[in-house]
Structures are given as structure tokens and as C-alpha cells.
Amino acid sequence: MSIARALSNAVSGLTATARGTETVAANLANVMTPGYGRREVALSAQTLGGNGGGVRIDGATRMVNATLVSEARLAASARSESSVRADFLARMTETIGLPGEEGALTTALTRFRSALQSAAARPDDELRLTSVVDAAARLAERLNQSSAAVQEARATADRAIASDVSALNAGLERVAYLNRRIAILESEGADPSSLVDERQAVIDGIGQIVPVQEVAREHGKVALFTTEGAVLLDGSQPTRLAFTAVGQMTPDLVAGTAPMMRLVQNGQELTEGQMRLFSGGSLAANFAVRDELAPQVQQELDALAFDLHERLADPAADGTLGVADPGLFTDAGGLADAASVNGLAQRLEVNAQVRPELGGDLWRIRSGIGAATAGPVGDSSLLLSLVDALGAVGASQPGSGFDGNGSLQDRFGTVEARASTRKVNAETDHAMRNSRAETISARLMADGVDSDAEMQRLLQYEQAYAANARVIQAIEEMMDNILRL
Template structure:
């Protein structure tokens, strides 16, 4: 081997060592960067004229565990779905209030029963009759508040769907552009690892919205397909459509056509549990808007109806006619069962007993429909109303229970149904969270090991020093020849 060949070999070794140091330093500096794939420098022997001629840099390989990443993305989607459902249920549970807690619905109903009993012991006492009125108003206001909160959460869910759809469309377009950039880089023989890191970060960001798998295509490109089979990206990004609603009321549902669904490239897609986009936060938010929220509202309407009908019964208050409103009313009027949807929002106290509306509290003692006061010592109506509140009866609507319940029992069953669903969602969160943590740990294990990288850097240092020593020796030989 001549000195020229030796010098060429040493120079290629120095170049490879410098490039290796660059790759290793990049690995170490990005050890905790999300989406970063560890790099390895690919080297091979360079052969010219049948003889070894140093080392050749073949390129850089990005090392990631695609199986673990795919499983972690699906777990992220499950966690997002469970968290979305649990958040809604927890909010409604908080507004209803736990039994025994001051200000809860059950506490207010118990307070009304106590007020009836105290007023019946002194039917001539206006303060005790006022206490009955305040307690009844507290129940009506509380049920109104729960109903408004349900619709607020449904409206928020609709707005969240719009934001998620915008995020999906934007990310898919960006991933499409990154695919093209990676193709260009790969075709020209340049390293596209940094672009792949950016693409992985984008896919990770939207994988909790819709569970998807990245399918490899030629020259480093990928296609994105949901677990339900919808193609979100394969060459070109799909267009997901949704129309936001500014305000949702009790009567507005997707099934009635008053709320927007989801489209994929202009075609309607199911947002149910078995739809092609199901599994992530997007369909869970649809579930809050179209299923959980609607069910909670329907059941609350059943509670409000049960409360109204207990007191507009003519057997409870003989001063009422068949179409007269009782203590609790439908926006001040007699409740018609055909007009049940939204009754929990319209629930109010009969103005006949409210002094602020021109009524009089003595009608709680003498009859809602009474024209004049009767015997101030007559407690029969107050006792009858107390009995109506505590009487067990089967609710005629809703899907809370088929058992006979008092008003207090029915409100407790309503809360229990929501609480059971929330506990189920919480259990799903624990399971999904544990799975995500486990998969993230596995993902990190296949990522950058700084101890290993430092060991490799020491080897690179030794290689660099050796090649530099070879070049120094050749230089000394050349200098000796020149001095002869």
C-alpha cells in the first residue's frame, strides 16, 4: 500500500469518525425529546480496483420500535376516550350533589319534607310556610341548574368536536407535506430522520383523537388508517367535515337532525361505538353530546315530571281542578305529559303561593286554588303534601328505575346511575393509563441509552485519534523524503 492510499484510508476514517460523533451527540442531546428516533451511522468497506480503500458512509438509520409505538397510540386513544366520558359524568355528579351534602338535590328534598312537617305542626305560622316556599323553590332552582349544566356540557362538547376536527385536518395536511419532503430527501440520498421525527410527533398528537395505525409506504412515507378502516392519509390527506352549533338546547339531538354529524371526504360516517372513527376522544365527545347528555337530560326530565305530578294530583290538593297547576308547575302552567322534553328546565313554583309574584303563602295551607283563607289551624293539606313527597310510586318515564320510589329515592337513583357510569369510566382510565405508562416505558427502552452512546463516543474518539496518528506518521514520512 502506497502512502497515497494510506492517506486516503486515514482521511475516510477521520470523516467517518467525525460523522459518528455528530450522530452520537445528536442522540445524547435528544435523549428526552418526544418523537425522536435514535440514529445509527451505517458504514461499509470501500473498495477501489479490487483493493480496500478506507470506509464508506452508507447513510443513517433511524431506530424506533414501530410495534410498541402503534400499541401506545391505541392506548392513548383509549385513555382519551375514558377521560372525556368520566369528565362529563363527574361534572353532572358534582352539580347534582352527593346525598347528605348541604345543597345537594337529595338534601333539598329532605329539607322540603322537614319544612312540611314543621309547618303542619304550626299551620298558622307564616315563617314556617315561608320555609316551605323557600325549600320548594330551592328544589326547582337546583333541577333547573342541573338541566342547564347538562346543556352547557353538550354545547361544550359540540365546540370541542369542531376544534378536534380542525386539529385533525391541519395535522393530516402537515403530515402529507412531510411525506413529500421525506420522499424528496430520500430520493436525493440525504438524511430524512429529522423530518420523520416531526411526522411522528404529529401522528402522536392526533392518535388520541382517532385511533390509527401508520402503514409504511415506499421511500419512508406512511399511510394513516383508523382501526375501523377509514383511510385518513394515503398519498393525499382526507378531509373531515363538521358544522359547529353555537348553542344546544334540550330538544336538539343528532337523531332529530338538529345537530351536525361527521363526514369523511363529504360522506357521512357513523360516530357510534362501532363506527370507522370510533375509539378516541372525538367519538367520546360525540357520545357526551348525543348519548350521555341526552340520557342525563331525559332522566332528569323524568325526575321533574314525577315531582310535578305528585303535587298537581287533585287527591292531594282538593282545591285544584283537573287542569290546574299544583305547587310545582311547567313554567307556571299545568303539566301536559306530551310536553315532557325539557320540563326540568321549565320547572317552577306556582306563583299563587309566591308573595313576590302576587301570590300568598297561606295557599300552602288552604289550597293552591283557594280564593280566600280558611282555618289557620288546618294542617291537612300540608300533611297531604308531605305524604305526596314521600309516597313511593313507579316513575312513568325515563330509564332510572322500574321500582317504586319516593321523591328522595328517585333523586338518589338518578345520582346513582350517573355515579355508576362515572366509576366505570374511572376504572377504564386506570386500566388505559397503566397500559400507556407500560408502553411508554417499553418505548423508552428502545430509545436513546446515554450510557451506551457515551461508550460509543469513546470508541469514536479512539478511532479518530488512530486515524489522526496515521496521517501524522505519513506526514513525517513525506517530510523525511523531502529532506533527502
């Protein structure tokens, strides 16, 4: 081997070890960076004129387990969905309360019934009659507050959908841009690994919103689809999603009817069936809260309010009422109707006829809402009749969501129990999905940069560098000896 060729081999070796050292340093520096793919320098033998010509650097290879990355994204999407559901159901449980809690619905009902019983013991005592009106007002207020909290949760979910759609569009635009840049770098023979890292991190973010599948395309590009088959990006332009939040939410608003819209894809609002293409992730969970979970809770609250209204508006409980007269509780001042029960929990209020501050008379609690004159102050029959009406076991209203016979206390307790059960189930589901996501994330991290292996590789590069340096040193000594001849 000639001296020139030996020198060329040694120099190429030094260049390769320098590049390898840089790669190890980059790996170690990004050991905790999300989306970073471990690099390995790809080397091959270089030949010149059929003889050995040193080593050639073919580039840095990005080492990523695509299957594990896909599993991690799907697990993260499932965790994001369960988190939204669990947070909503926890808020509903806090709003409705649990038996025995100070702010629970059953506590308000129990205090109202106790106030009626106390007034029945001393119907002549105006303070006790006032307590009945106050307890009734607090019960109505608790139903009002619970209904308002449900609608606020729907509005929050509606705003979260708009935020998710905005983030999704921005993420897809960024992936499309990175696709173009990566293709250009590959055509120029440059290393696009840093852009591939960024693209992976962006797609991971998209996966929090909708479960996404990545499909490789030519020139380093990727296409993105939801797991149910909706096209997000396949080509130079991503699909365009749109959504406009309602703002203030009311119980009568239903998905698919203006102004409450579903997702719009490329200018076309999706049907209920098409929305399944975007199931999973925070986007679907927020739609579920707005269109399914919250309306379910609202329906149960309305059923409680209607049952309470009907029991005390029954002429059998208060003989002074006509069939069209509201009882102690009213629907915004009027008689509630089964056809318009939606949102009743938010409109329920105490009849102005028994509220002195609104021109009403306390004696109507004792003598009857529709009584023309005050009856005997010692007559407790109406108060006892109201107590019996609250405790009576009756059939549930059609469409109320309750089954079988039960008292009003039973149905209030049922709603609280359902809220608690849903919360526990949602938290259990979230804990399972979170554990799975963390397990897969740990596997992904373990499959990434191994600092011990990188340090071992660094020692190998150091040894290779020293060997090539000794060759150059020997060549230098040989040249010096030749020049001294």
C-alpha cells in the same frame, strides 16, 4: 499498500468517526424529545480497483420499534378517551351532589319536605308557609341548575369536537406535506430523518384525537387509517373532515337533526353507523358526552322533575285542583305533560299562585292551589297530604329510566348513586388506561436513546479517530523523511 491509498483510508476513517460523533451528540441532545428516533451511522467497506479503499458512509439509520410506537399511540388514544369521559362524569357528580352534601338534590328535597312538616305543625304561621315556598323554589332551582350544567357540558363537548376536527385536519395536512418533502429528500439521496421525526410527532398528536394506524408506502411516505378502517390519508391529499358547533345547547337537540350535526367527511355527513369508524380517542368521547352520556343524565333529571310535579299536581293530594290544573310545581307556568317531559328539569318552577311577589297568596299552601277562598288557618290536612304524596311509594313512569316502585326520596337518591357509580367506574377505567399508556411510553423511551450506550459508542469513535490520526501522522513522518533524502 501505497502511501496515497493509506492516506485515503485514514481520511475516510476520520470522516466516518466525525459523522458518528455528530450522530451520538444528536442522540444525546434529543434523549427526551418526543418522536425522536435514535440514529446509527451505517458504514460499509469501500473498494477501489478490487482493493481496500477505506470506509464508506451509507447514511444514518433511524432506529425505531414500529410495533411499540403503534401500541403507544393506541394506548394514548384510549387514555384520551377515558379522560374526557371521566372529567364529564366527575362534573355531573359534583352538580348532582352526594347524599348529605349541602348542594345535593336530596338535600334540597329533604329541606322541602321538612318545611312542609314544619308548616303542618303550625299552619297559621305565615313564616312557615313562606319557608315552604322558599324551599320549593330552591328545589326547583337545583333541578334547573343541574339541567343547565348538563346542557353546558354538551355545549362544551360540541365545541371540543370542532376543536378536535380542526386539529385533525391540520395534522393530516402536515403529514401529507411531510410525506412529499421526505420523498423529495430520499430521491436526492439526502437524510430525511429529522422530517420523519416531526411526522411521527404529528401522527402521535393525531392519535390523541382518533386511534390511528400507520402503513408504510413507497419513497418513505405513510398512509393513515383509523383502527376501524376509515381512510385519513392515503395519497397526496388527506380526507377532509368538517364540523360546525351549535353554540347554545338545549335538551331538545338530537344528533343528526339540524342544527346539531355529526361528523362530515369529504362533504358527506356520516350516519350513526359510520360514526363507529372514528370510535376511540377524544373525538369519539366528546361525541359520546354530547349525544349519549349527557342526554342520559338529562333524562334522569327530567324524570325526577316530572315525578315531583305529578305527585303534587294529583287531585288526590290537593283536592282543589282540576285534572288540567298545575300543582305546586309547574312546567313554565303550565301543567307538565308526559309527552313533553324532555327538558322539564330546566323549566320547572313554583306555581305563581303561591308566590306573593308574583301576585299569589301564601294561604294557598294551606288551603289549596285552586281554592276560591282561604280556609281555616288551623287546617293542616292539605299540608300533611302533600307530605304523604312526597313519601308515597309508587310505580315508576314508563321511559323514566327507573325500575320498580319507590318514593321520591328513593329516586333522588338513585340518581345521585348512579352519578357517583359512573364517576368511580370512569375514574377506575381512566386509571387503568393511563397506567397502560405510561408503561408503554416508558418502554418506548427505554427502546430509544440509551445515554450509557451512546457514551460507550462515543469512546469507540474516539479510539477509531486516534488510530486514524496516528496513521496520518506516520504518513506525514514518512513523507518528511522521503523529502529529506
